[in-house]
Amino acid sequence: MTDERDSRADQLLGMHRRITRRDLIHGAGVAAAGLPLALSACRQEPGERFYPPTLTGMRGSHPGSFETGHALAREGREFGRGRDLNEEYDLVVVGGGISGLAAAYFYRQAHGESSRILILENHDDFGGHAKRNEFHQGDAMRLAWGGVFNLEYTEFSPVVHRLLDELGVDIERLRSRDDFNYGADGELGAATFFDAETYGRDALAPGFVLRHGDPARVLEQVDELPLSDESRASLRRFYMARKDVLAGQDEAGRTRYLRGTSYTEFLREHGELTDEAAELFVKTTHGYWGVGADSLSVAECEGAGLPMAHLLGGELTAGDGSVSGETTAFPDGNASVARLLVRSLIPDVTAGADNEDIVSAVFNYARLDEARSAVRLRLNSTAVEVAEEGGAVRVTYVQADEVMAVRARHAVLACYHSIVPFLVPDLSEAQSQAFRAQVKRPLLLTNVLLRNSEAADTLGVTGAYCPGRLHGAAWLVKGIETETYHHEWGDSGATVMQFWGAVDSGARGIDVRTQHRASRARLLEMTFEDFEREVRTVLDGMLGPAGFNAAEDILAITVNRWPHGYAYDYLDLWDPEWPPGEAPHEIARRPLGRIAFANSDAGAYAATQVAIDEAWRAVGELPG
Numbered sequence: 009m010t011d012e013r014d015s016r017a018d019q020l021l022g023m024h025r026r027i028t029r030r031d032l033i034h035g036a037g038v039a040a041a042g043l044p045l046a047l048s049a050c051r052q053e054p055g056e057r058f059y060p061p062t063l064t065g066m067r068g069s070h071p072g073s074f075e076t077g078h079a080l081a082r083e084g085r086e087f088g089r090g091r092d093l094n095e096e097y098d099l100v101v102v103g104g105g106i107s108g109l110a111a112a113y114f115y116r117q118a119h120g121e122s123s124r125i126l127i128l129e130n131h132d133d134f135g136g137h138a139k140r141n142e143f144h145q146g147d148a149m150r151l152a153w154g155g156v157f158n159l160e161y162t163e164f165s166p167v168v169h170r171l172l173d174e175l176g177v178d179i180e181r182l183r184s185r186d187d188f189n190y191g192a193d194g195e196l197g198a199a200t201f202f203d204a205e206t207y208g209r210d211a212l213a214p215g216f217v218l219r220h221g222d223p224a225r226v227l228e229q230v231d232e233l234p235l236s237d238e239s240r241a242s243l244r245r246f247y248m249a250r251k252d253v254l255a256g257q258d259e260a261g262r263t264r265y266l267r268g269t270s271y272t273e274f275l276r277e278h279g280e281l282t283d284e285a286a287e288l289f290v291k292t293t294h295g296y297w298g299v300g301a302d303s304l305s306v307a308e309c310e311g312a313g314l315p316m317a318h319l320l321g322g323e324l325t326a327g328d329g330s331v332s333g334e335t336t337a338f339p340d341g342n343a344s345v346a347r348l349l350v351r352s353l354i355p356d357v358t359a360g361a362d363n364e365d366i367v368s369a370v371f372n373y374a375r376l377d378e379a380r381s382a383v384r385l386r387l388n389s390t391a392v393e394v395a396e397e398g399g400a401v402r403v404t405y406v407q408a409d410e411v412m413a414v415r416a417r418h419a420v421l422a423c424y425h426s427i428v429p430f431l432v433p434d435l436s437e438a439q440s441q442a443f444r445a446q447v448k449r450p451l452l453l454t455n456v457l458l459r460n461s462e463a464a465d466t467l468g469v470t471g472a473y474c475p476g477r478l479h480g481a482a483w484l485v486k487g488i489e490t491e492t493y494h495h496e497w498g499d500s501g502a503t504v505m506q507f508w509g510a511v512d513s514g515a516r517g518i519d520v521r522t523q524h525r526a527s528r529a530r531l532l533e534m535t536f537e538d539f540e541r542e543v544r545t546v547l548d549g550m551l552g553p554a555g556f557n558a559a560e561d562i563l564a565i566t567v568n569r570w571p572h573g574y575a576y577d578y579l580d581l582w583d584p585e586w587p588p589g590e591a592p593h594e595i596a597r598r599p600l601g602r603i604a605f606a607n608s609d610a611g612a613y614a615a616t617q618v619a620i621d622e623a624w625r626a627v628g629e630l631p632g
């Protein structure tokens with residue numbers, strides 16, 4: 009009976025509907041450019057030129073990218089010495105993310121333009137987390153980011169500023185065309201979506217915003233929400249209270265409490281919220297931190313814009329749900345930075361000069377790994393050993409089940425740190441443990457191309473926080489333009505709805521690294537169909553009342569799963585204060601002979617500027 013019901017529900021959502029090629033062929037420009045068209049969960053057609061940004065279905069850590077790494081690290085598989093390719097390089101970089109690409113760039117500057125460099129990357133596309141999803145199923149190309157989005161330019165070091173200047177990135181120009189605000193751009197501002205499965209009925213509440221929200225608007229709407237009477241009353245009490253729950257404590261005592269107590273514990277104890285009401289806040293930090301507010305301290309959540317000041321002797325400030333902070337972005341996020349780096353390293357892959365044309369540049373992937381080029385980028389290649397041998401570094405890697413080896417004067421490991429102990433046999437136990445401490449935070453970003461944004465426009469919203477769903481938030485992607493790419497808010501045609509979040513570990517309250525591992529396992533177990541059903545259900549509940557038809561109005565779905573997502577940054581509740589120079593990432597990143605270590609893990613902070621700074625440091629540490 010349940011199966012029958014489920015399958016009827018699936019039919020209404022369009023789960024078993026094939027998105028046909030005919031539905032997709034609106035992108036005449038794509039066909040003209042010789043680019044492949046994408047299906048809902050597609051691979052490319054034989055004979056089509058390989059162009060991974062247009063692939064839909066399961067992306068991010070896609071099938072084929074991680075199996076060798078898991079065989080090495082989880083199963084202890086030995087790959088042997090492999091076939092010697094007799095290729096000699098000045099530098100081999102492991103990892104083609106921003107950090108690895110920047111390391112190649114800095115190395116070439118330091119050692120000369122003719123330096124021979126090989127970059128090994130285990131995915132079928134470069135950029136690491138900085139990838140783009142390109143959709144051609146609507147009238148015009150629609151871009152979205154598959155991972156890394158913003159440039160936090162106020163945090164840039166002189167090294168980062170210089171690199172981006174040299175690549176032609178004009179921050180002021182990007183800012184002047186960036187009108188995107190994570191779902192807060194609609195007529196009625198940001199919103200919260202209460203879903204039927206969790207809350208009994210679907211309810212979209214525009215203006216009801218917990219993070220950076222306006223308490224008056226929350227109070228206005230609380231009576232309409234599908235929550236228990238006790239929870240609504242507790243929310244009302246919470247927002248109306250004005251007190252200092254730490255009165256009488258000195259500064260040190262206050263700090264100890266704020267850094268030693270989880271935000272949800274604070275809400276229950278001093279905010280007197282019911283469990284149901286406190287739970288509403290948990291996912292507000294998912295996208296921002298990669299962990300829930302239950303695993304973050306009160307002090308950390310203050311920085312994330314969650315309400316607390318009115319219980320600590322201050323006042324609540326009213327916001328509209330906009331995320332403050334000085335950042336800007338390309339329409340495809342920092343994939344443009346990765347593409348600029350690749351264009352600079354291997355100019356034959358595409359033409360162009362700057363900031364503006366990189367967004368619409370079409371890359372010829374066949375040119376990435378050519379013998380005549382000084383810099384080569386080898387995709388689908390997983391390094392399995394990096395070891396010094398006879399005055400050089402021997403790098404063994406696996407591509408399509410074949411084990412091969414190359415040699416280089418130097419190596420920079422710009423891959424995630426947790427795999428390094430399995431690659432480098434000569435590490436000390438202390439350094440190996442330090443690498444293992446970098447347990448990245450799993451993240452999920454699913455882009456869904458909608459036929460149009462009419463239903464959202466009718467409702468006056470551009471997205472919503474979704475406390476009960478897998479992805480904690482969803483928003484329309486519009487309003488970021490360059491000279492060659494246009495998608496303004498007034499355009500109600502095909503548009504991407506981006507679903508964004510961290511996968512709940514289902515293991516609350518335990519050590520946060522263990523939570524991350526549990527969340528990673530869950531993420532990898534989920535099938536494309538699970539994600540598809542999830543986004544169709546949410547879109548149906550959220551936009552259905554305004555005429556959206558999940559069976560008809562979804563043109564493509566791309567799931568970007570990142571089991572190894574944000575770099576682990578130390579958290580108040582889970583990490584001690586390390587003496588200077590003794591934090592795990594500082595021990596891990598110490599160079600070892602001809603091998604140096606980059607990646608944002610080396611800075612213990614998930615940001616593009618950190619990935620670049622760490623590449624700069626690593627290249628500078630290589631011996632002559």
Ligand SMILES: Cc1cc2nc3c(=O)[nH]c(=O)nc-3n(C[C@H](O)[C@H](O)[C@H](O)COP(=O)(O)OP(=O)(O)OC[C@H]3O[C@@H](n4cnc5c(N)ncnc54)[C@H](O)[C@@H]3O)c2cc1C
Pocket residue numbers: 077102103104105106107108128129130131135136137138154155156157158159160389390391392422423424427451452453570572573574575606607608609614615616617619
């Ligand atoms: C979903 C998401 C959103 C983010 N948003 C932002 C943002 O808005 N702004 C921001 O500044 N930062 C953001 N970040 C942080 C992001 O991690 C950094 O900005 C930066 O892109 C990290 O680059 P990296 O090169 O250090 O690592 P990665 O991007 O992880 O690149 C490392 C590469 O090495 C590869 N690799 C691993 N092992 C091997 C091996 N054995 N052989 C070959 N290759 C290997 C990996 O698969 C990967 O492709 C985000 C991260 C995620 C996951």
